[in-house]
Amino acid sequence: MTAPTKLQVNGRAVTVAAEPDTPLLYVLRNDLALNGAKFGCGLGQCGACTVLVDGQPVRSCVTDLSAVAGRSVTTLEGLGTADNLHKLQRAFIAEQAAQCGYCIPGMIMEAKALLDRMPEPAEAEIRNALADHLCRCGTHNRIVAAVQRAVREG
CATH class of the missing domain: 1.10.150.120 ([2Fe-2S]-binding domain)
Known part of the structure:
Protein backbone atom coordinates (compact mmCIF):
# COMPACT_ATOMS: atom_id res chain seq x y z
CA MET A 1 0.00 0.00 0.00
CA THR A 2 1.20 3.48 -0.88
CA ALA A 3 1.74 5.92 1.98
CA PRO A 4 -0.32 9.10 1.57
CA THR A 5 1.57 12.24 0.55
CA LYS A 6 0.57 15.60 1.99
CA LEU A 7 1.12 18.89 0.19
CA GLN A 8 -0.48 22.27 -0.38
CA VAL A 9 -2.09 22.81 -3.77
CA ASN A 10 -3.41 26.26 -4.58
CA GLY A 11 -3.48 27.14 -0.90
CA ARG A 12 -5.38 24.03 0.12
CA ALA A 13 -4.00 21.10 2.11
CA VAL A 14 -4.36 17.87 0.15
CA THR A 15 -3.42 14.27 0.73
CA VAL A 16 -2.92 11.96 -2.21
CA ALA A 17 -2.40 8.21 -2.35
CA ALA A 18 0.01 7.72 -5.21
CA GLU A 19 3.41 6.12 -5.64
CA PRO A 20 6.23 8.50 -4.61
CA ASP A 21 7.68 8.42 -8.14
CA THR A 22 4.39 9.40 -9.79
CA PRO A 23 4.89 12.57 -11.83
CA LEU A 24 3.33 15.59 -10.16
CA LEU A 25 1.53 16.34 -13.43
CA TYR A 26 -0.36 13.04 -13.21
CA VAL A 27 -1.36 13.72 -9.61
CA LEU A 28 -2.59 17.21 -10.47
CA ARG A 29 -4.60 16.10 -13.49
CA ASN A 30 -5.78 12.63 -12.51
CA ASP A 31 -6.12 12.76 -8.73
CA LEU A 32 -6.94 16.44 -8.14
CA ALA A 33 -8.79 17.23 -11.43
CA LEU A 34 -6.60 20.29 -12.04
CA ASN A 35 -6.19 20.31 -15.80
CA GLY A 36 -4.41 23.64 -16.33
CA ALA A 37 -0.95 22.11 -16.59
CA LYS A 38 -0.71 20.16 -19.84
CA PHE A 39 1.20 17.06 -20.89
CA GLY A 40 3.38 18.16 -23.77
CA CYS A 41 6.62 16.29 -24.27
CA GLY A 42 6.83 14.30 -21.03
CA LEU A 43 10.54 15.15 -20.86
CA GLY A 44 10.46 18.56 -19.18
CA GLN A 45 11.54 20.30 -22.37
CA CYS A 46 8.44 22.09 -23.69
CA GLY A 47 7.11 23.87 -20.57
CA ALA A 48 3.41 23.07 -21.05
CA CYS A 49 3.33 21.40 -17.62
CA THR A 50 5.01 24.22 -15.66
CA VAL A 51 3.66 24.89 -12.17
CA LEU A 52 5.14 26.73 -9.21
CA VAL A 53 6.58 24.82 -6.26
CA ASP A 54 7.29 27.14 -3.36
CA GLY A 55 7.15 29.96 -5.92
CA GLN A 56 9.69 28.44 -8.29
CA PRO A 57 8.73 27.18 -11.77
CA VAL A 58 9.10 23.43 -12.21
CA ARG A 59 8.22 21.03 -14.99
CA SER A 60 5.60 18.85 -13.34
CA CYS A 61 5.95 16.02 -15.87
CA VAL A 62 9.45 15.24 -14.56
CA THR A 63 8.92 16.15 -10.90
CA ASP A 64 8.11 13.20 -8.67
CA LEU A 65 5.36 13.49 -6.08
CA SER A 66 7.93 12.73 -3.38
CA ALA A 67 9.84 15.90 -4.35
CA VAL A 68 6.86 18.11 -3.44
CA ALA A 69 5.76 16.40 -0.23
CA GLY A 70 4.99 19.07 2.35
CA ARG A 71 5.57 21.85 -0.16
CA SER A 72 3.31 24.44 -1.78
CA VAL A 73 2.24 23.88 -5.40
CA THR A 74 0.46 26.55 -7.43
CA THR A 75 -1.23 25.76 -10.73
CA LEU A 76 -2.96 28.04 -13.19
CA GLU A 77 -6.21 27.35 -11.34
CA GLY A 78 -4.65 28.85 -8.21
CA LEU A 79 -3.94 32.24 -9.77
CA GLY A 80 -7.43 33.58 -10.28
CA THR A 81 -11.04 32.73 -10.89
CA ALA A 82 -13.36 33.40 -13.80
CA ASP A 83 -14.77 36.32 -11.80
CA ASN A 84 -11.42 37.59 -10.54
CA LEU A 85 -8.63 36.88 -13.02
CA HIS A 86 -4.98 37.36 -12.14
Missing part, protein backbone atom coordinates in the same frame (compact mmCIF):
# COMPACT_ATOMS: atom_id res chain seq x y z
CA LYS A 87 -3.35 40.31 -13.95
CA LEU A 88 -1.41 37.90 -16.19
CA GLN A 89 -4.59 36.09 -17.17
CA ARG A 90 -6.27 39.40 -18.00
CA ALA A 91 -3.25 40.53 -20.02
CA PHE A 92 -3.04 37.28 -22.00
CA ILE A 93 -6.71 37.68 -22.93
CA ALA A 94 -6.34 41.36 -23.82
CA GLU A 95 -3.31 40.67 -26.02
CA GLN A 96 -4.93 37.61 -27.61
CA ALA A 97 -1.77 35.71 -26.69
CA ALA A 98 -3.31 32.27 -27.05
CA GLN A 99 -4.02 30.67 -30.36
CA CYS A 100 -4.49 27.01 -29.49
CA GLY A 101 -3.80 27.79 -25.82
CA TYR A 102 -1.97 24.56 -25.03
CA CYS A 103 1.29 26.21 -23.92
CA ILE A 104 -0.34 29.16 -22.19
CA PRO A 105 -0.73 27.74 -18.65
CA GLY A 106 2.99 27.00 -18.52
CA MET A 107 3.85 30.38 -20.01
CA ILE A 108 1.67 32.18 -17.47
CA MET A 109 3.16 30.26 -14.55
CA GLU A 110 6.72 30.99 -15.73
CA ALA A 111 5.77 34.66 -16.18
CA LYS A 112 4.28 34.71 -12.67
CA ALA A 113 7.54 33.45 -11.21
CA LEU A 114 9.45 36.06 -13.21
CA LEU A 115 7.23 38.94 -12.05
CA ASP A 116 7.40 37.74 -8.44
CA ARG A 117 11.19 37.96 -8.45
CA MET A 118 11.48 40.89 -10.89
CA PRO A 119 8.40 43.16 -10.91
CA GLU A 120 9.53 45.27 -13.89
CA PRO A 121 11.52 43.04 -16.26
CA ALA A 122 12.89 44.36 -19.54
CA GLU A 123 11.72 42.73 -22.75
CA ALA A 124 14.97 40.78 -23.00
CA GLU A 125 14.44 39.41 -19.48
CA ILE A 126 10.91 38.31 -20.36
CA ARG A 127 12.11 36.62 -23.53
CA ASN A 128 14.92 34.92 -21.62
CA ALA A 129 12.54 33.64 -18.92
CA LEU A 130 10.19 32.19 -21.55
CA ALA A 131 12.89 30.96 -23.96
CA ASP A 132 12.56 27.31 -22.98
CA HIS A 133 8.79 27.27 -23.47
CA LEU A 134 7.64 26.00 -26.83
CA CYS A 135 4.67 27.47 -28.67
CA ARG A 136 3.92 25.71 -31.94
CA CYS A 137 1.40 28.39 -32.93
CA GLY A 138 4.06 31.07 -32.93
CA THR A 139 2.38 33.56 -30.61
CA HIS A 140 5.60 34.36 -28.75
CA ASN A 141 5.45 38.06 -29.58
CA ARG A 142 1.90 38.31 -28.22
CA ILE A 143 2.93 36.37 -25.14
CA VAL A 144 5.77 38.82 -24.48
CA ALA A 145 3.34 41.71 -25.07
CA ALA A 146 0.95 40.17 -22.55
CA VAL A 147 3.63 39.97 -19.88
CA GLN A 148 4.59 43.58 -20.62
CA ARG A 149 0.93 44.60 -20.30
CA ALA A 150 0.67 42.83 -16.95
CA VAL A 151 3.72 44.79 -15.77
CA ARG A 152 2.23 48.09 -16.95
CA GLU A 153 -1.22 47.45 -15.53
CA GLY A 154 0.18 46.01 -12.29
Whole structure:
Protein backbone atom coordinates (compact mmCIF):
# COMPACT_ATOMS: atom_id res chain seq x y z
CA MET A 1 0.00 0.00 0.00
CA THR A 2 1.20 3.48 -0.88
CA ALA A 3 1.74 5.92 1.98
CA PRO A 4 -0.32 9.10 1.57
CA THR A 5 1.57 12.24 0.55
CA LYS A 6 0.57 15.60 1.99
CA LEU A 7 1.12 18.89 0.19
CA GLN A 8 -0.48 22.27 -0.38
CA VAL A 9 -2.09 22.81 -3.77
CA ASN A 10 -3.41 26.26 -4.58
CA GLY A 11 -3.48 27.14 -0.90
CA ARG A 12 -5.38 24.03 0.12
CA ALA A 13 -4.00 21.10 2.11
CA VAL A 14 -4.36 17.87 0.15
CA THR A 15 -3.42 14.27 0.73
CA VAL A 16 -2.92 11.96 -2.21
CA ALA A 17 -2.40 8.21 -2.35
CA ALA A 18 0.01 7.72 -5.21
CA GLU A 19 3.41 6.12 -5.64
CA PRO A 20 6.23 8.50 -4.61
CA ASP A 21 7.68 8.42 -8.14
CA THR A 22 4.39 9.40 -9.79
CA PRO A 23 4.89 12.57 -11.83
CA LEU A 24 3.33 15.59 -10.16
CA LEU A 25 1.53 16.34 -13.43
CA TYR A 26 -0.36 13.04 -13.21
CA VAL A 27 -1.36 13.72 -9.61
CA LEU A 28 -2.59 17.21 -10.47
CA ARG A 29 -4.60 16.10 -13.49
CA ASN A 30 -5.78 12.63 -12.51
CA ASP A 31 -6.12 12.76 -8.73
CA LEU A 32 -6.94 16.44 -8.14
CA ALA A 33 -8.79 17.23 -11.43
CA LEU A 34 -6.60 20.29 -12.04
CA ASN A 35 -6.19 20.31 -15.80
CA GLY A 36 -4.41 23.64 -16.33
CA ALA A 37 -0.95 22.11 -16.59
CA LYS A 38 -0.71 20.16 -19.84
CA PHE A 39 1.20 17.06 -20.89
CA GLY A 40 3.38 18.16 -23.77
CA CYS A 41 6.62 16.29 -24.27
CA GLY A 42 6.83 14.30 -21.03
CA LEU A 43 10.54 15.15 -20.86
CA GLY A 44 10.46 18.56 -19.18
CA GLN A 45 11.54 20.30 -22.37
CA CYS A 46 8.44 22.09 -23.69
CA GLY A 47 7.11 23.87 -20.57
CA ALA A 48 3.41 23.07 -21.05
CA CYS A 49 3.33 21.40 -17.62
CA THR A 50 5.01 24.22 -15.66
CA VAL A 51 3.66 24.89 -12.17
CA LEU A 52 5.14 26.73 -9.21
CA VAL A 53 6.58 24.82 -6.26
CA ASP A 54 7.29 27.14 -3.36
CA GLY A 55 7.15 29.96 -5.92
CA GLN A 56 9.69 28.44 -8.29
CA PRO A 57 8.73 27.18 -11.77
CA VAL A 58 9.10 23.43 -12.21
CA ARG A 59 8.22 21.03 -14.99
CA SER A 60 5.60 18.85 -13.34
CA CYS A 61 5.95 16.02 -15.87
CA VAL A 62 9.45 15.24 -14.56
CA THR A 63 8.92 16.15 -10.90
CA ASP A 64 8.11 13.20 -8.67
CA LEU A 65 5.36 13.49 -6.08
CA SER A 66 7.93 12.73 -3.38
CA ALA A 67 9.84 15.90 -4.35
CA VAL A 68 6.86 18.11 -3.44
CA ALA A 69 5.76 16.40 -0.23
CA GLY A 70 4.99 19.07 2.35
CA ARG A 71 5.57 21.85 -0.16
CA SER A 72 3.31 24.44 -1.78
CA VAL A 73 2.24 23.88 -5.40
CA THR A 74 0.46 26.55 -7.43
CA THR A 75 -1.23 25.76 -10.73
CA LEU A 76 -2.96 28.04 -13.19
CA GLU A 77 -6.21 27.35 -11.34
CA GLY A 78 -4.65 28.85 -8.21
CA LEU A 79 -3.94 32.24 -9.77
CA GLY A 80 -7.43 33.58 -10.28
CA THR A 81 -11.04 32.73 -10.89
CA ALA A 82 -13.36 33.40 -13.80
CA ASP A 83 -14.77 36.32 -11.80
CA ASN A 84 -11.42 37.59 -10.54
CA LEU A 85 -8.63 36.88 -13.02
CA HIS A 86 -4.98 37.36 -12.14
CA LYS A 87 -3.35 40.31 -13.95
CA LEU A 88 -1.41 37.90 -16.19
CA GLN A 89 -4.59 36.09 -17.17
CA ARG A 90 -6.27 39.40 -18.00
CA ALA A 91 -3.25 40.53 -20.02
CA PHE A 92 -3.04 37.28 -22.00
CA ILE A 93 -6.71 37.68 -22.93
CA ALA A 94 -6.34 41.36 -23.82
CA GLU A 95 -3.31 40.67 -26.02
CA GLN A 96 -4.93 37.61 -27.61
CA ALA A 97 -1.77 35.71 -26.69
CA ALA A 98 -3.31 32.27 -27.05
CA GLN A 99 -4.02 30.67 -30.36
CA CYS A 100 -4.49 27.01 -29.49
CA GLY A 101 -3.80 27.79 -25.82
CA TYR A 102 -1.97 24.56 -25.03
CA CYS A 103 1.29 26.21 -23.92
CA ILE A 104 -0.34 29.16 -22.19
CA PRO A 105 -0.73 27.74 -18.65
CA GLY A 106 2.99 27.00 -18.52
CA MET A 107 3.85 30.38 -20.01
CA ILE A 108 1.67 32.18 -17.47
CA MET A 109 3.16 30.26 -14.55
CA GLU A 110 6.72 30.99 -15.73
CA ALA A 111 5.77 34.66 -16.18
CA LYS A 112 4.28 34.71 -12.67
CA ALA A 113 7.54 33.45 -11.21
CA LEU A 114 9.45 36.06 -13.21
CA LEU A 115 7.23 38.94 -12.05
CA ASP A 116 7.40 37.74 -8.44
CA ARG A 117 11.19 37.96 -8.45
CA MET A 118 11.48 40.89 -10.89
CA PRO A 119 8.40 43.16 -10.91
CA GLU A 120 9.53 45.27 -13.89
CA PRO A 121 11.52 43.04 -16.26
CA ALA A 122 12.89 44.36 -19.54
CA GLU A 123 11.72 42.73 -22.75
CA ALA A 124 14.97 40.78 -23.00
CA GLU A 125 14.44 39.41 -19.48
CA ILE A 126 10.91 38.31 -20.36
CA ARG A 127 12.11 36.62 -23.53
CA ASN A 128 14.92 34.92 -21.62
CA ALA A 129 12.54 33.64 -18.92
CA LEU A 130 10.19 32.19 -21.55
CA ALA A 131 12.89 30.96 -23.96
CA ASP A 132 12.56 27.31 -22.98
CA HIS A 133 8.79 27.27 -23.47
CA LEU A 134 7.64 26.00 -26.83
CA CYS A 135 4.67 27.47 -28.67
CA ARG A 136 3.92 25.71 -31.94
CA CYS A 137 1.40 28.39 -32.93
CA GLY A 138 4.06 31.07 -32.93
CA THR A 139 2.38 33.56 -30.61
CA HIS A 140 5.60 34.36 -28.75
CA ASN A 141 5.45 38.06 -29.58
CA ARG A 142 1.90 38.31 -28.22
CA ILE A 143 2.93 36.37 -25.14
CA VAL A 144 5.77 38.82 -24.48
CA ALA A 145 3.34 41.71 -25.07
CA ALA A 146 0.95 40.17 -22.55
CA VAL A 147 3.63 39.97 -19.88
CA GLN A 148 4.59 43.58 -20.62
CA ARG A 149 0.93 44.60 -20.30
CA ALA A 150 0.67 42.83 -16.95
CA VAL A 151 3.72 44.79 -15.77
CA ARG A 152 2.23 48.09 -16.95
CA GLU A 153 -1.22 47.45 -15.53
CA GLY A 154 0.18 46.01 -12.29
